[in-house]
Amino acid sequence: MKQLKLEDYAIIQPYLEKANYEGYNSNFVTMMMWNHEYHIQYEIHDNFLIMLHHYKNIYFWAMPFTTPEFYQEALDYMIKYSHQHGFPFMIDCAIESFVSTLQKNDYSHQFLFERTPFNDDYIYDKDMLQTLAGKKMQKRRNHYNAFLKAYPDYEYRDLDIVKDFDIIFTCLNRWEGEKDNLSESMTSEVRGIMSLLSSKHLLPFHIGGIFIHNQLEAFIIASKLNHSTIQIHVEKANKDIRGLYPAILKELLEHHFQNEKWVNREEDMGLENLRRSKQSLHPVKMIHKYRIYENQTIIEKANDHDLEDIKKLWLQCFEDETEESTNYYFQELYHKENTFVLKNDNRILSALQIVPMSIMKNKKPEECYFILGVCTHPYFQKQGLMKQLLYFVLSKYTNKTIYLQAYHPEIYRPFGFHASHYHQVIEIDKNMLENYSDLKISQQYDLLEKYYHQFVSHFDEYRIRSHEYWQLLRKRCESFNDQILIFEDLGYFIYHEDDESIYISEAIYFNQNNLLQMLSYFKKSSKKLILECDMTVNLNCESKYIITIMSNTLQKDRMESNKYINEVY
Structure with a gap:
């Protein structure tokens, strides 16, 4: 593996273009801006290029840079390399088209896919952000017009890395220094900005600034992506000046990238204030992102260490559960010896509990079982994990009468369950x-x-x-x-x-x-x-x-008025 360097641009760029991925993570400019964080290494093979990131003791891969016919070859090598070097295989920031291609192939069973919405890219209509026309842009347009009225003599110009370096550096220090709590990510961003500025002579990006009374008050850095898209890497402005953010972006789009259609403003990192800000600009679409893991699932009974993870999974899956109802369930009804979990790399992805339940049938008591708390992590759903877990549990309880609640009857019919109580x-x-x-x-x-x-x-x-x-x-x-x-x-x-x-x-x-x-x-x-x-x-x-209870003892749904079971849990 070689360390990724600025001078590798000419070698790397053809592979990035060949892969033709959407998303800003496959941009060489992005890689160099954040390379001080991710310590990227790469290898070139006959049919593909691979990149390995190392961030805070975690190793993860980028998608292999190649065409689809060589995905399996590249992935096999990446898995083998991970095993040989003692770290779990993981691809981060995989885009939906790549995941979809993998899922359609014979080797899809090798992998598990986790949705990571906090990594999704926000994509906007370039003309909308440039012209600020239309009802959706009214609020932003009002801010921009207020800026024009207050500062009619402002100046926008492209910044020169040699002449303007000190000005940019001074402004960064001033703006960031005004913040009470300078986060680690902000400090890292400043370092990334300075890294980009020092490499402007070798990388294809534009940087522009707005001056008010000869003082730099905003600057922006952007580069071209594939798919007729512009990526906004950096957008910094004096927050005390109303309308400055709309103005700096509008000016950049008017001066550069005339032939592009879309603007990529990166992800929201799961931060609510950032999400609201990005949503307020009315994205036209999102580039959905995933993490990809090697499928090494196991099913076992829960142990003492699993309780908090199962409780967390419960809350993620059942939105109507409150803290009070969850505490009741786990304090009074949860029993590890009745709980089965599906894990991958020691992470619980799916769980259920099966408990004894006594039923009176025609005046004769019968010992049956009741399945409850069936849940799969929302970001891992539609991959057959619940199916795998349920089949495993049913195989342990053959020839037993089993009931479950029918919140979604269509899910359980393929497992031999039919409506027994209405x-x-x-x-x-x-x-x-x-x-x-x-x-x-x-x-x-x-x-x-x-x-x-x-x-x-x-x-x-x-x-x-x-x-x-x-x-x-x-x-x-x-x-x-x-x-x-x-x-x-x-x-x-x-x-x-x-x-x-x-x-x-x-x-x-x-x-x-x-x-x-x-x-x-x-x-x-x-x-x-x-x-x-x-x-x-x-x-x-x-x-x-409504169907309330399903059973594995029926061949089809059966509505009978002489039965009564009414259980939540």
């Missing part, structure tokens, strides 16, 4: 409810278990809820911000209330007349009243059916 979701017409003044609300929570047993005794199949279940129910409801409403001698509701509606998620009652009496409790509420209930309820209201 609910109705009914929007209650409150005009049909009578006023009952003698409803007795109870705080005797031991009635919950009694009422449940009385309710399910009429069904051929239901879950046997253990004493521990009832001990935890109030805590579970608190974690979900659910309310328990017990009606003496009638039944109980578990419901959730927001600004617009009351949603009853569990309705336990003795007969339909009792149910109507209980529903009348909400008659005077102005909110929409939604009842999720078993299939035997018959109300003259708008309703729909």
Whole structure:
């Protein structure tokens, strides 16, 4: 491997052009600006060029610079090199077209692909940023017009690296020195800027500046990419001067790059303020980026060290989970011995838990299993990881009756699961409810278990809820911000209330007349009243059916009113 140097431009550039990748990471100017951070090395082979980066004790590759017919040859070499030198194979900042080509080939099983949206490039319409025309540019245009009004005598000119070096350096020190906390990345950027300036005579980029009263107040550095695109490497301006940022970019685009169509303003690094700023300029598209790893997945039971990673994965996958509901699940229901995880390089990418669940079937108890918490990291989805994990777990529980919740039934049908339990979701017409003044609300929570047993005794199949279940129910409801409403001698509701509606998620009652009496409790509420209930309820209201539970014991979906299972977890 050779260290990448400025003098290598003539050798490297033909390979960059041959690869013809989108994205600013494949720009030699970018490489040189940040080479002090990434310590890039390269090797040239008969059919490809490869580049290895070394950043803070992490090694990673760029995409191989070649044409698609040589991708496999290059990747095989890169993997072999990684193994020989003792670091994990990883390609960073791979673009979508490269990933798509790999995924369509026979060797795709060798790799795992991670979406990295914080690395995505923002692409803009050059004419829009140059002319500032149109409704989308109104705010930016207003800033620019304010600048013109305040500083009509400003001057824009290309900067000369020899004559203007000291001026640029002085301005950088002034602008960066005004910041209270100069981050490591900012310090590195200043070093990169100075590196570029010192190499202007060898690299194809433009640098322009705006002077106000003979003082440099803004400068910009840009270069040409493939695909009729301009990359903005650096954009620095006095933040106290309104409209200076729109002005410096507009001037550069008017003076250079007349034949290009697009502007690449790099990534947002996952920083919310930077994301908002880049979104405000209305990108026309994003160049999606990925990391590529060698596929070395293993499946095993969770251990003590996996807890925090599984909890983090849970929160990433289930957006409706709160800190309270997550803590409840992991404090009360999570058991490592029932949890299986899929890992790659010791990183948990997918997980599920399978727990015993007792079911009463035709008055006979049966020990079954319940799968819950099925999750795959959002950035690794659609690669068959959940499929791999689920098949593994099912192979360990052959000839066992297994249930799971049917949030997305279409996902589980290929694994032999079909709908076994349904609910109705009914929007209650409150005009049909009578006023009952003698409803007795109870705080005797031991009635919950009694009422449940009385309710399910009429069904051929239901879950046997253990004493521990009832001990935890109030805590579970608190974690979900659910309310328990017990009606003496009638039944109980578990419901959730927001600004617009009351949603009853569990309705336990003795007969339909009792149910109507209980529903009348909400008659005077102005909110929409939604009842999720078993299939035997018959109300003259708008309703729909939903699948609540799926089972591996059926050959097809089966809707039966004599079954009741209603579980969250």
